Amino acid sequence: MRSARACRQADNEGHTADVPYQEPEFAPWDGRRVPMTFISGYLGAGKTTMINELLATADRPIAVLVNDVGAINIDARLIRRRHGDTIELTDGCVCCSLSDGFGAAIDQIRARPEPPDHLVVELSGVADPSRVLPWSRTVGFMLDGVVTLVDVDQFGDRMAESIPAHTIEAQISAADLVLLTKTDLVSSATRSDVERTIGAMAPHTPVLSEPTTSAAALLNLGGRRGAESAELPAPTLFDRHVTERVTIPADTDRVALKKLIDELPSDVVRAKGMCVDQDGGAWLAQVVGRRRAVSELPVAEAPADGAGFGELVVIRLPN
Ligand SMILES: Nc1nc2c(ncn2[C@@H]2O[C@H](COP(=O)(O)OP(=O)(O)OP(=O)(O)O)[C@@H](O)[C@H]2O)c(=O)[nH]1
Numbered sequence: 524m525r526s527a528r529a530c531r532q533a534d535n536e537g538h539t540a541d542v543p544y545q546e547p548e549f550a551p552w553d554g555r556r557v558p559m560t561f562i563s564g565y566l567g568a569g570k571t572t573m574i575n576e577l578l579a580t581a582d583r584p585i586a587v588l589v590n591d592v593g594a595i596n597i598d599a600r601l602i603r604r605r606h607g608d609t610i611e612l613t614d615g616c617v618c619c620s621l622s623d624g625f626g627a628a629i630d631q632i633r634a635r636p637e638p639p640d641h642l643v644v645e646l647s648g649v650a651d652p653s654r655v656l657p658w659s660r661t662v663g664f665m666l667d668g669v670v671t672l673v674d675v676d677q678f679g680d681r682m683a684e685s686i687p688a689h690t691i692e693a694q695i696s697a698a699d700l701v702l703l704t705k706t707d708l709v710s711s712a713t714r715s716d717v718e719r720t721i722g723a724m725a726p727h728t729p730v731l732s733e734p735t736t737s738a739a740a741l742l743n744l745g746g747r748r749g750a751e752s753a754e755l756p757a758p759t760l761f762d763r764h765v766t767e768r769v770t771i772p773a774d775t776d777r778v779a780l781k782k783l784i785d786e787l788p789s790d791v792v793r794a795k796g797m798c799v800d801q802d803g804g805a806w807l808a809q810v811v812g813r814r815r816a817v818s819e820l821p822v823a824e825a826p827a828d829g830a831g832f833g834e835l836v837v838i839r840l841p842n
Pocket residue numbers: 564565566567568569570571572573598647648704705706707708733793795809811816
């Protein structure tokens with residue numbers, strides 16, 4: 524039986540339109556289903572870092588779908604350099620503006636002769652996982668679970684602002700498992716405070732912390748969730764973050780790149796970008812709230828065509 528699902532699409536002004544998704548008529552792969560794990564967490568929480576760790580220890584074919592809100596999918600690059608099976612969804616959020624893109628991406632996976640053992644989805648930092656869960660119940664897939672990463676270093680600052688707080692609460696309440704990240708950056712008292720706050724928000728959800736958690740354990744949550752509505756819900760959470768692209772001047776080196784990100788205004792919650800200097804050195808800038816750092820990318824990872832280099836994606840809160 525052919526079923527049509529009404530996916531909601533929202534543009535930047537928050538208008539919505541129905542986008543019909545046609546689920547395939549026949550199950551692929553003789554009825555085998557691919558478990559789908561959603562990795563959620565606010566901007567810069569450590570999702571890409573965690574997925575790279577997970578892929579490094581995985582002993583089976585895992586496909587990764589990476590949604591980056593910026594116009595350049597830096598994360599897909601950072602994952603692909605270690606792992607081939609990466610599909611990108613760029614320039615929007617899968618729970619709102621890129622909802623139809625998600626359908627197209629899983630159609631692409633269904634068209635493969637052999638299924639991957641697992642599909643890991645890196646959601647955008649502004650996504651509400653509950654809004655994409657129904658995709659895991661479409662033919663050929665099953666829900667393994669939602670893992671929400673919480674950056675204990677930034678938690679206090681972000682929860683003090685309404686838009687990030689709203690997003691983080693939605694991410695925590697949709698989680699099957701919460702994983703605390705950046706525990707190396709805070710005191711044990713701060714970490715306990717964060718744990719208490721999360722415990723109050725989601726009393727039945729286990730809260731673990733890196734690096735004590737083995738990455739592979741995150742992929743066997745086993746779909747503990749019962750049957751929920753298979754319909755994609757109407758939009759309740761609009762992405763109100765402002766995303767901009769800033770050109771990094773030619774020949775910017777490490778010092779100049781650090782200066783550039785240090786001078787970004789304080790309402791910037793996330794920025795990332797790559798550039799190549801005069802000597803061919805490639806640099807990656809990472810901004811997560813007050814933390815701003817530049818690290819070197821191996822030259823071999825700088826694409827010959829320079830695609831994705833020379834631009835910084837900057838995400839701010841609206842005034
Ligand atoms: N100190 C410390 N830094 C971390 C940890 N995990 C991630 N980071 C750093 O945090 C920054 C953001 O990490 P990403 O893995 O890109 O975060 P993300 O959640 O994928 O970010 P977006 O996809 O942009 O939302 C990078 O500079 C990482 O190196 C951690 O456990 N400790």
